[in-house]
Each structure stands twice: as structure tokens, then as C-alpha cells.
Amino acid sequence: MSVNSARQRWEEALISSLLEMTRARDGDPVALDRLAKISNDPESLQLVVEKISRDPQGKYALDNPFTLGNIDLEKLQTLSPDTLGYCYADHMIRNNLKPLEATKIDNKYQFLGIHVTETHDIWHVITNSNTDILGEIKIEAFSVAQFEVSRFWLALLAKNLLKSTIYDIEVATQYMDALTTGWLMGKTAKPLFGVNWNTLWETPIEKVRKSFNIVKIDHF
Amino acid sequence: MSVNSARQRWEEALISSLLEMTRARDGDPVALDRLAKISNDPESLQLVVEKISRDPQGKYALDNPFTLGNIDLEKLQTLSPDTLGYCYADHMIRNNLKPLEATKIDNKYQFLGIHVTETHDIWHVITNSNTDILGEIKIEAFSVAQFEVSRFWLALLAKNLLKSTIYDIEVATQYMDALTTGWLMGKTAKPLFGVNWNTLWETPIEKVRKSFNIVKIDHF
Numbered sequence: 001m002s003v004n005s006a007r008q009r010w011e012e013a014l015i016s017s018l019l020e021m022t023r024a025r026d027g028d029p030v031a032l033d034r035l036a037k038i039s040n041d042p043e044s045l046q047l048v049v050e051k052i053s054r055d056p057q058g059k060y061a062l063d064n065p066f067t068l069g070n071i072d073l074e075k076l077q078t079l080s081p082d083t084l085g086y087c088y089a090d091h092m093i094r095n096n097l098k099p100l101e102a103t104k105i106d107n108k109y110q111f112l113g114i115h116v117t118e119t120h121d122i123w124h125v126i127t128n129s130n131t132d133i134l135g136e137i138k139i140e141a142f143s144v145a146q147f148e149v150s151r152f153w154l155a156l157l158a159k160n161l162l163k164s165t166i167y168d169i170e171v172a173t174q175y176m177d178a179l180t181t182g183w184l185m186g187k188t189a190k191p192l193f194g195v196n197w198n199t200l201w202e203t204p205i206e207k208v209r210k211s212f213n214i215v216k217i218d219h220f
Numbered sequence: 221m222s223v224n225s226a227r228q229r230w231e232e233a234l235i236s237s238l239l240e241m242t243r244a245r246d247g248d249p250v251a252l253d254r255l256a257k258i259s260n261d262p263e264s265l266q267l268v269v270e271k272i273s274r275d276p277q278g279k280y281a282l283d284n285p286f287t288l289g290n291i292d293l294e295k296l297q298t299l300s301p302d303t304l305g306y307c308y309a310d311h312m313i314r315n316n317l318k319p320l321e322a323t324k325i326d327n328k329y330q331f332l333g334i335h336v337t338e339t340h341d342i343w344h345v346i347t348n349s350n351t352d353i354l355g356e357i358k359i360e361a362f363s364v365a366q367f368e369v370s371r372f373w374l375a376l377l378a379k380n381l382l383k384s385t386i387y388d389i390e391v392a393t394q395y396m397d398a399l400t401t402g403w404l405m406g407k408t409a410k411p412l413f414g415v416n417w418n419t420l421w422e423t424p425i426e427k428v429r430k431s432f433n434i435v436k437i438d439h440f
Contacts, residue, residue: 011386015242018382019235044389144396154385154392161378162238166231169264169369176364180400 014038014155021159022166026133035159039151045109047149052112052193061194065111068118068198071099076201084126084208085201091125115193116143122197126205126214127185133160137175138182145186146193181217189214234258234375241379242386246353255379259371265329267369272332272413281414285331288338288418291319296421304346304428305421311345335413342417346425346434347405353380357395358402365406366413401437409434 017035024031052058076089092099100118105111120139127142129135137160143153157179164172190212200208208214237255244251272278296309312319320338325331340359347362349355357380363373377399384392410432420428428434 014386015239018385022235039385047389141396144392148393149389150392151385151389154381154389158378158381158385161374161381165238165259165371165374165378166234169267169371169374172364172370172374173368176361176403180403183396183400 010038010041014151018155018159018162021156022162026136026163035155036152039155040113041151044149044151045112048147049108049112051148052191055191055193057194058191061115062108062111065105065108065115066196067102067105067114068099068196069102073099079202080204082204082206083202084122084197084205087205088122088125088197088201092121095131097121097131119192119195119197123192126209126212127182128216129182134174134178136160137178138185141179141182142186142189143182145183146189146191184217185215230258230261234371238375238379238382241376242382247356255375256372259375260333261371264369264371265332268367269328269332271368272411275411275413277414278411281335282328282331285325285328285335286416287322287325287334288319288416289322293319299422300424302424302426303422304342304417304425307425308342308345308417308421312341315351317341317351339412339415339417343412346429346432347402348436349402354394354398356380357398358405361399361402362406362409363402365403366409366411404437405435 017031017038021028021031021035049062053062073089073092076085077093079086079089081087081090091097099121100114103114105114123129123142124131124135124139127139129138129142137157140153140156140160144150144157147153160175161179164175192212195212237251237258241248241251241255269282273282293309293312296305297313299306299309301307301310311317319341320334323334325334343349343362344351344355344359347359349358349362357377360373360376360380364370364377367373380395381399384395412432415432
């Protein structure tokens with residue numbers, strides 16, 4: 001198969017996956033998993049790795065991959081309610097979410113995927129983003145700002161604008177507000193990729209936010 | 221044909237038109253015209269009319285439709301260079317654009333289309349948006365903010381994010397910046413629908429911007 005036709009097949013698969021996401025209910029895990037696989041193509045991953053490597057913390061993490069291990073939510077819940085650990089545990093338990101199980105890391109691309117996946121819920125908590133569709137749009141735009149060249153996160157934003165266009169134009173303003181909030185917060189914040197959150201569970205969440213310059217933007 | 225299957229056919233046509241726009245070069249007029257026809261469906265137009273009617277100036281214009289007539293660019297170009305008229309004429313001539321030819325208006329939905337079309341280039345000028353893709357994204361987001369429930373403008377934004385996702389992820393940051401700029405400017409500005417620009421050609425453009433609260437947002 002020529003390079004061109006391989007590229008064309010990949011484009012068709014990406015479009016088909018995006019349309020599947022558009023037609024699926026918000027958060028459908030099967031459609032999301034398919035989109036993640038197709039949009040995290042080698043070219044996009046390479047660009048993201050290059051972007052992350054320009055930040056010393058990101059470069060260090062890529063060179064020295066780690067996972068957060070098996071996070072003990074019940075233990076974190078015994079911390080003071082103003083700490084990152086308590087807020088994270090509370091968020092996970094309230095939303096019936098489970099931390100990723102610890103796994104072995106073979107290479108930096110696999111680490112990229114695991115680190116983004118296992119810190120996504122922590123990003124929700126420190127950016128004060130709900131798990132509803134508006135919170136997801138906010139965190140998607142935040143992630144586009146942080147990763148700059150990630151097809152996966154931009155695909156999710158495109159899908160959500162498409163979904164409002166086709167099925168529910170009356171949510172357009174809310175969607176655009178959430179997108180803009182996340183984008184501005186993500187551009188303002190310091191790079192978060194590579195943070196070892198295990199060292200920060202006992203720190204007051206407001207102090208964590210301040211240290212990463214995560215500002216509150218709720219209204220324009 | 222049942223209501224459901226008619227709706228489904230319309231959805232498929234809208235998706236197909238959006239994909240055609242995504243694959244076409246930026247600004248392709250045939251693809252744009254098809255998208256405009258499909259996305260300006262009766263439900264969306266009715267919602268936009270209701271939204272515009274909540275503003276006294278918009279309501280007055282819908283009740284008393286008008287066109288700007290045949291705008292004489294050469295005459296406007298004789299005005300002082302700081303005027304809206306001069307800036308508009310200069311923009312049109314430099315970009316080889318022609319004002320809409322005067323036409324008879326039969327009803328408010330037709331007026332909506334004509335007014336939006338003939339004022340689009342004026343919006344470009346007062347928001348200081350180029351005719352390149354970044355300027356178009358800025359004005360699209362500005363228009364989504366102004367019209368709130370317009371499928372057409374949101375479709376264009378969704379298409380541009382989709383295009384970056386598939387074909388050129390490295391422009392994502394520029395696209396998102398342009399989108400955010402337009403969105404914030406459109407939310408901050410007074411409603412522009414229904415302004416009779418013929419009365420403002422001789423006014424200094426900065427005074428026009430100030431009167432409509434069109435602020436400059438270039439950087440975050």
C-alpha cells in the first residue's frame with residue numbers, strides 16, 4: 001500500500017470515528033477508545049513528545065517515566081478536606097471513578113498515554129471541572145492548550161461543536177464558554193505534564209493551584 | 221416521509237456538507253453555499269429570529285427590513301482614511317471583494333440572510349479581522365457569540381477544528397487563539413444585527429468600534 005493511500009485510509013478512519021463519537025451519547029467509552037487509538041497516530045504522538053520535551057519538567061518525565069502506582073482513595077480521604085488528596089479522592093468516589101491500575105512502562109509513547117490517562121481526573125480537580133459535558137469541554141480545551149499539537153484533544157472539541165451544531169444548537173453558548181474558559185486556563189497554567197502528584201496530596205489544593213498558576217475563570 | 225426520517229435525512233445532509241467543507245480548500249464557495257443552505261434550516265432560523273428579536277435594534281430591523289443598497293466603494297474611498305467608509309472600501313478593494321447587489325426583500329427570513337451576508341465584510345473591518353483563515357475563524361466565533369443559536373456559524377467553527385485535527389494539527393494553537401479572540405469580542409460587543417451602516421460611513425472607525433464596544437483582544 002502506498003504512503004498516500006495509507007494516509008487516506010487513516011483519514012477516513014479518523015472521520016468515521018469522529019462521526020461515531022458525534023452520534024454516540026456523551027462519554028461513550030467504546031467510541032472514545034476507538035477515537036483515542038486512531039487520533040494518537042505516530043505523527044501526532046511524535047509532535048506531542050517534541051512539544052513536551054521543550055519544558056524541562058516534561059523532558060525529565062519522558063526520560064524518567066513513572067506511574068502514580070495504585071492510588072489509595074480511602075487513605076487520601078482521611079486527609080484534611082482542603083488538601084489536593086482529599087479533593088481528588090472525594091471527586092473520584094462521588095463520581096464512581098477508579099484510578100488506573102499500576103502497570104509496567106515499556107517506552108515513552110506508552111508512558112505518554114498512561115500519564116495523560118492517570119492524571120486526567122487530577123486535572124479535573126485542580127481546574128475545578130465537573131464531569132458533565134461542560135466540564136469535559138473545559139478540560140479538553142485546557143488539554144489542547146497544554147499539549148498544543150494533540151489530535152486526540154482537538155478531535156474531542158471538534159466533535160462537541162459538531163454535536164451542538166447538529167443535535168442541540170441551543171447549548172452552543174455554554175459549550176463555547178466552557179471551551180474558552182478551558183483554553184485560557186490551559187494557556188495561563190504552567191505545563192502540568194510530568195508532575196508527580198504523589199508528592200502533592202497533602203498540600204492544600206489552593207496552594208497547588210497557585211503554584212501551577214491555575215487561575216479561576218468562570219465568567220466573561 | 222415521517223418527521224423522523226426527514227430529520228434523519230437532514231442530519232445526514234448536514235454531516236455530508238460539513239465533510240465536503242472539511243475536504244475542500246478554505247473558502248470554497250460551492251461547498252460554503254451548500255452548507256449555508258442546509259444549516260440554515262427553518263428551526264435554526266426561527267431560533268435566530270427569536271434571539272435577535274430580544275434586542276430592540278434587532279427587532280426593529282426585522283420588522284422594518286432594509287438593505288444597504290448598491291454601495292459605491294469608489295465614493296467611500298474619497299472619505300478621510302480614518303472613517304469606517306474608507307476602511308471598508310479599502311478592505312473590499314484590496315481583497316477583490318464586491319458588495320452584494322441591491323435586491324428586493326420579501327420576508328424576514330430572507331432579510332436575515334441578506335443582512336448577514338451584506339454586513340459580513342463590515343464586521344470583518346470593525347473587528348479588524350483579516351480575510352485569511354485566522355480572520356475567518358475569528359469572525360465565525362464572533363458571529364456565534366452574536367447570533368447564539370446559528371447552526372451555520374457554529375458549523376464553520378466545528379469544520380475548522382476538524383480540519384486542523386485531520387490535516388494540520390500544528391495550526392491548532394493559532395486556530396484556538398483566533399476562535400477565543402472572536403468569541404470574547406463577540407460577547408463583549410453590543411448586538412450588531414440591524415445596524416444601518418449607511419449612516420456611519422463618515423464616522424471615524426475607532427468611534428464606531430467604541431460605540432459598539434468592540435474591544436481589541438490580540439493576546440492572552
